[in-house]
Amino acid sequence: xxxxxLEAILHPRSVAVVGASAxxxxxxxxxxxxxxxxxxxxxxxxxxxGYPEILGFKCYxxxxxxxxxxxFVISCVNAxxxxxxxxxxxxxxxxxxxxxxxxxxxxxxxxAADLEQEVLRxxxxxxxxxxxxNCMGVYHPRVGLSFGYNLPKDxxxxxxxxxxxxxxxxxVHLASLRGVRFSKVISYGNAxxxxxxxxxxxxxxDAETQIIVLYVEGVKDGRRFLETLKRATAAKPVIVxxxxxxxxxxxMTTSHTASIAGSFNAWDAxxxxxxxxxxxxxxxxxxxxxxxxxxxxxxxxxxGVLGGGGGPSVIAxxxxxxxxxxxxxxxxxxRDEMKARGVTIWDWISNPVDVSIIxxxxxxxxxxxxxxxxxxxxxxxxxxxxxxxxxxxxxxxxFSTSMKMQPKNYITIKERYGKPFLVVMxxxxxxxxxxxxxxxxxxxxxxxxxxxxxxxMAAGLPLYPTVERAARSARKxxxxxxxxx
Amino acid sequence: xxxxxLEAILHPRSVAVVGASAxxxxxxxxxxxxxxxxxxxxxxxxxxxGYPEILGFKCYxxxxxxxxxxxFVISCVNAxxxxxxxxxxxxxxxxxxxxxxxxxxxxxxxxAADLEQEVLRxxxxxxxxxxxxNCMGVYHPRVGLSFGYNLPKDxxxxxxxxxxxxxxxxxVHLASLRGVRFSKVISYGNAxxxxxxxxxxxxxxDAETQIIVLYVEGVKDGRRFLETLKRATAAKPVIVxxxxxxxxxxxMTTSHTASIAGSFNAWDAxxxxxxxxxxxxxxxxxxxxxxxxxxxxxxxxxxGVLGGGGGPSVIAxxxxxxxxxxxxxxxxxxRDEMKARGVTIWDWISNPVDVSIIxxxxxxxxxxxxxxxxxxxxxxxxxxxxxxxxxxxxxxxxFSTSMKMQPKNYITIKERYGKPFLVVMxxxxxxxxxxxxxxxxxxxxxxxxxxxxxxxMAAGLPLYPTVERAARSARKxxxxxxxxx
Numbered sequence: 001x002x003x004x005x006l007e008a009i010l011h012p013r014s015v016a017v018v019g020a021s022a023x024x025x026x027x028x029x030x031x032x033x034x035x036x037x038x039x040x041x042x043x044x045x046x047x048x049x050g051y052p053e054i055l056g057f058k059c060y061x062x063x064x065x066x067x068x069x070x071x072f073v074i075s076c077v078n079a080x081x082x083x084x085x086x087x088x089x090x091x092x093x094x095x096x097x098x099x100x101x102x103x104x105x106x107x108x109x110x111x112a113a114d115l116e117q118e119v120l121r122x123x124x125x126x127x128x129x130x131x132x133x134n135c136m137g138v139y140h141p142r143v144g145l146s147f148g149y150n151l152p153k154d155x156x157x158x159x160x161x162x163x164x165x166x167x168x169x170x171x172v173h174l175a176s177l178r179g180v181r182f183s184k185v186i187s188y189g190n191a192x193x194x195x196x197x198x199x200x201x202x203x204x205x206d207a208e209t210q211i212i213v214l215y216v217e218g219v220k221d222g223r224r225f226l227e228t229l230k231r232a233t234a235a236k237p238v239i240v241x242x243x244x245x246x247x248x249x250x251x252m253t254t255s256h257t258a259s260i261a262g263s264f265n266a267w268d269a270x271x272x273x274x275x276x277x278x279x280x281x282x283x284x285x286x287x288x289x290x291x292x293x294x295x296x297x298x299x300x301x302x303x304g305v306l307g308g309g310g311g312p313s314v315i316a317x318x319x320x321x322x323x324x325x326x327x328x329x330x331x332x333x334x335r336d337e338m339k340a341r342g343v344t345i346w347d348w349i350s351n352p353v354d355v356s357i358i359x360x361x362x363x364x365x366x367x368x369x370x371x372x373x374x375x376x377x378x379x380x381x382x383x384x385x386x387x388x389x390x391x392x393x394x395x396x397x398x399f400s401t402s403m404k405m406q407p408k409n410y411i412t413i414k415e416r417y418g419k420p421f422l423v424v425m426x427x428x429x430x431x432x433x434x435x436x437x438x439x440x441x442x443x444x445x446x447x448x449x450x451x452x453x454x455x456x457m458a459a460g461l462p463l464y465p466t467v468e469r470a471a472r473s474a475r476k477x478x479x480x481x482x483x484x485x
Numbered sequence: 486x487x488x489x490x491l492e493a494i495l496h497p498r499s500v501a502v503v504g505a506s507a508x509x510x511x512x513x514x515x516x517x518x519x520x521x522x523x524x525x526x527x528x529x530x531x532x533x534x535g536y537p538e539i540l541g542f543k544c545y546x547x548x549x550x551x552x553x554x555x556x557f558v559i560s561c562v563n564a565x566x567x568x569x570x571x572x573x574x575x576x577x578x579x580x581x582x583x584x585x586x587x588x589x590x591x592x593x594x595x596x597a598a599d600l601e602q603e604v605l606r607x608x609x610x611x612x613x614x615x616x617x618x619n620c621m622g623v624y625h626p627r628v629g630l631s632f633g634y635n636l637p638k639d640x641x642x643x644x645x646x647x648x649x650x651x652x653x654x655x656x657v658h659l660a661s662l663r664g665v666r667f668s669k670v671i672s673y674g675n676a677x678x679x680x681x682x683x684x685x686x687x688x689x690x691d692a693e694t695q696i697i698v699l700y701v702e703g704v705k706d707g708r709r710f711l712e713t714l715k716r717a718t719a720a721k722p723v724i725v726x727x728x729x730x731x732x733x734x735x736x737m738t739t740s741h742t743a744s745i746a747g748s749f750n751a752w753d754a755x756x757x758x759x760x761x762x763x764x765x766x767x768x769x770x771x772x773x774x775x776x777x778x779x780x781x782x783x784x785x786x787x788x789g790v791l792g793g794g795g796g797p798s799v800i801a802x803x804x805x806x807x808x809x810x811x812x813x814x815x816x817x818x819x820r821d822e823m824k825a826r827g828v829t830i831w832d833w834i835s836n837p838v839d840v841s842i843i844x845x846x847x848x849x850x851x852x853x854x855x856x857x858x859x860x861x862x863x864x865x866x867x868x869x870x871x872x873x874x875x876x877x878x879x880x881x882x883x884f885s886t887s888m889k890m891q892p893k894n895y896i897t898i899k900e901r902y903g904k905p906f907l908v909v910m911x912x913x914x915x916x917x918x919x920x921x922x923x924x925x926x927x928x929x930x931x932x933x934x935x936x937x938x939x940x941x942m943a944a945g946l947p948l949y950p951t952v953e954r955a956a957r958s959a960r961k962x963x964x965x966x967x968x969x970x
Contacts, residue, residue, distance in 0.1 A: 393633060
C-alpha cells in the first residue's frame with residue numbers, strides 16, 4: 001500500500017509550494033526554482049498571500065484558492081502553520097505532503113512533539129501521506145523534482161533514502177562528479193509517516209533502481225527493518241551509513257532527527273548479517289556507490305596493481321593488504337611469457353608493477369596490465385595513475401601526452417577483459433595563483449586531469465582518490481558477492 | 486663529520502651533470518634543466534661527448550675535460566659507467582656524487598651488488614661521499630637544486646630524507662598545494678654511503694629545518710637508528726612513513742631499494758617509543774606535515790566542531806570520536822551566555838554545531854566559533870566548510886558570497902585566539918564539461934573554492950579534505966606534545 005502511494009507521490013501531475021517566495025535566500029524560492037530548473041512538466045502552484053506571481057507562475061493566497069487538483073505539496077511554512085495547511089490539503093484531496101518544515105520533535109520540546117503528532121493525526125484523517133518533517137524531500141530528476149542546486153538533470157540507477165537532507169544533497173553532488181546518477185533520492189528527516197522500511201520496500205520493486213543507499217540515524221521498528229533490509233539485499237546491493245554510532249554522534253542524532261540511535265557494534269553486526277554493506281562516512285559511501293555502480297561482480301580478492309614508482313608501489317601494496325586484498329606475486333607462467341618475449345627484467349618486475357624500473361625493459365606498464373588482466377589468477381586490477389608523481393618527474397609535454405593517452409589504454413583494458421578494474425587518480429586541490437606564483441601555471445595541469453577523469457568515467461571506469469580507498473571498496477564489494485552466493 | 490660533508494655537498498659552488506642530454510625525455514636533460522629553472526647560481530657543467538652545448542651551457546666530453554673545480558656531480562650514466570666516472574671524480578677532487586644511476590643491488594643480482602660495492606670502494610678511496618644510488622637526489626630550493634618539475638621555488642621549514650624518489654617528489658608537490666614549503670629534501674635510495682641516520686643528524690642541527698619527514702624502507706643499523714631518532718624527536722617533530730611493513734610491501738622493498746624490511750608491529754612500536762609520529766600512507770604523511778607546519782601545540786583532545794548540517798554533523802562527531810578526540814557537550818556557562826544573549830535555541834544547539842538549525846536563532850555559525858575559541862574547555866577547533874553541501878543548498882550567489890566571506894571569518898578566529906584550528910574543505914575533483922553538460926558551469930565553483938583555499942593557507946590555516954583526516958592528524962599532534970612533556 002505504501003509502495004503504491006509513494007509511487008503516486010513521486011509522479012505528481014501538480015505540485016504546490018506552500019510558503020513559496022521570490023526571496024532567493026528562502027527555501028520557498030529554492031523549491032519553486034527547482035521545479036522550473038529541473039523541468040517539471042506538470043502544474044506548479046506557488047502559495048503565498050504576499051505575491052501575485054513567483055518565477056512566472058501565478059501565486060495563490062492559499063491552497064483553497066487553487067482551481068485545479070493538487071497531487072503533491074511542498075511545505076515551507078513555519079511549524080505552527082502546518083495544521084491549518086493540512087486541513088486545506090485534506091479539502092483539496094492532496095495525496096502527499098513533503099514537510100520541509102522543521103522544529104518538531106527534533107527540538108526535544110514537548111509542545112513541538114505534540115504538534116508533530118497533531119500533524120500526523122490530520123494526515124491520517126484525510127488519507128494524506130507525509131515525507132518528513134524536517135527534511136529536503138524528493139530528488140527525482142526524471143520528472144523534474146529536486147531539492148538542490150547543482151545536481152545532475154539526468155537519471156541513473158541509484159535510489160537513496162536518507163535521514164539527512166544536506167548530507168544527501170551534498171552526496172548526490174559529489175557522487176555525480178564521480179559519474180554516478182540517481183533514480184530517486186528521498187530525504188525523510190523525522191520519519192513521522194513513511195519510514196526507512198517503506199522506502200526500502202519501494203526501492204526493492206523499483207525497476208529503475210539497481211543500487212540502494214540508506215542513511216539512517218534510528219529505525220522505528222528494528223525487527224521489521226532487518227527483515228526488510230534482508231529482502232532488499234537479496235534483490236540488489238544496499239549500502240548503509242549509520243549516523244549516531246558513537247557517544248557524541250548519538251547525542252547529535254537526537255537533536256537532528258529525534259532518533260534514538262543504537263550502539264555501533266550491534267548495528268554494524270546486524271546490518272552485515274542482513275547482507276548490506278556498511279559505510280563509515282560520506283567518503284566511503286561515495287566510494288562504495290561508485291564501486292557498485294561501475295564494477296562487475298568481484299569474485300575474488302587477488303589483486304594486480306599498477307603501482308607508480310617504487311615507494312608508491314610499496315605503500316600501494318600495503319594499503320591493499322591492510323584492506324584485505326591479496327597482492328599475489330606474479331604467476332610463474334606469466335614470468336615465463338615475459339621471459340619468452342625477451343623482457344630484460346622478467347625476474348625483477350613484481351606486483352605491484354613499479355613503473356619506474358620498466359623503461360627500456362621491452363615491456364610497458366600497459367603491457368603489464370594486459371598480462372595481468374588476461375591471467376586467471378588475478379580477480380581484479382587497480383591502475384594507479386600516479387599523476388601526483390608524474391607531474392614532478394615528467395616534462396609538462398610528457399605529462400600532457402600521458403594524460404591524453406593513458407585513459408585510452410585503460411579503457412581498452414576494461415573493454416577487452418571485462419575484469420573488475422579500479423582506477424586511482426587524485427582529487428587534488430589546486431591553489432589559486434594569488435597564494436603562490438610558482439604554481440600559477442597549475443590551471444592547465446588541472447584541466448588535463450579533469451579531461452582524463454571525464455574520459456575514464458564516460459567509459460564506465462570507477463575512479464578513486466587513493467589506492468587505500470579503492471582497495472577498501474573493492475574488498476567490500478568482494479564480500480558482498482561472496483556472502484550473496 | 487658526515488654532517489659537515491653533507492652541508493658542503495648541499496651548498497656546491499659547481500655542479501656537473503654526467504650523462505647530460507638535450508633529449509627532453511631523459512633524466513640528463515631534467516637535472517640540467519632544473520639547475521636553470523630553479524636558479525642555481527654556481528657553475529654548471531653538462532658532461533656528454535655527444536653535445537657541444539646543452540641548454541646554453543658548454544658541454545664537456547668528460548669530467549677530466551672540465552677546467553674548473555667540481556663540488557658536486559649528478560650521475561645519469563648507466564651503472565657500468567659509474568666506476569670510471571668515480572675515478573675521474575677522484576682526480577677532480579669532487580666532494581659528493583648523487584647517483585641517480587640505478588640497477589645496482591636493488592635488482593637482486595649478484596654482479597650488480599658487486600658493482601655497487603666497487604663504487605663504494607672507489608668513493609672511499611678518494612674521500613667522496615655518495616647520495617644514492619637509485620634515487621632522485623637533492624631538492625634544495627634556496628640554492629637552486631631540484632629533482633622535479635612543478636615544485637616550489639621558495640623555501641620552508643620541512644626537511645625530508647626519503648628512500649623513495651618519485652614518492653618524495655610527488656609528496657613535495659602535493660604538500661606544497663596545501664601550503665607546506667621545504668628546507669632540503671634528499672631522496673637517498675639504496676643508502677650505500679650516507680644513510681638515514683646521517684640525514685637525521687643533519688636535520689637535527691639544521692636551523693632551517695623545524696620539522697623532519699622520513700620515508701624509510703629499511704635501516705642499516707637498528708640501534709643507531711633508534712638512538713638517532715630519539716635525539717631528533719627531542720629536537721623537533723619527526724614524522725616517519727615506513728615502506729615494507731606487510732608481506733607484499735616487504736617483497737616490494739627488496740626490489741625497490743634492496744632493503745630488508747622489518748615487521749610492521751615491531752617498527753611501529755619502536756618508532757612511537759622513540760617519540761616519532763608514524764604515518765601509514767602518503768595522504769596521512771601530507772596531513773601530518775600540514776598539521777605540524779601550521780598548528781600551534783595541541784595540548785588536549787577536547788574538540789569543538791563547526792559541523793555543517795545535521796547528518797554531516799553526526800558523522801563528523803563520530804569521525805572525531807573514532808580518531809580519539811573528545812567531542813564534549815557545550816559547557817554550561819557557554820549555554821548561559823547564549824541564553825543571556827537571547828539565543829532562542831540555546832538549549833538545542835550542540836557540539837558539533839549544526840549550522841542548518843542556527844538560522845534566525847540570534848547566533849551565527851561564526852558566533853559559535855568565537856564562543857568555543859574563547860572557552861578554556863576547548864583545546865582545539867575544527868571548522869568544516871561543508872562546501873559540498875553548500876553548493877547544493879545555496880543559490881550560486883550565496884555560495885559565491887560565502888566562499889568570499891567565510892575565509893575572513895575563519896582567519897579572525899585563528900588570529901584572535903591562537904587556538905589550534907583545523908579547517909576542512911574538500912579537494913574535489915571536477916568533471917570536464919565533455920562528460921556531463923549539466924555540470925559544465927562547474928569551473929567557477931572550483932575557482933571560488935581555490936581562491937578560498939588560497940586565502941586560508943596564506944593566513945597559515947591548515948586545510949584537510951575530510952573531518953576524519955583532520956581529526957586523525959589532530960590526535961597524533963596531541964599525542965606528540967603529550968609524550969614530549
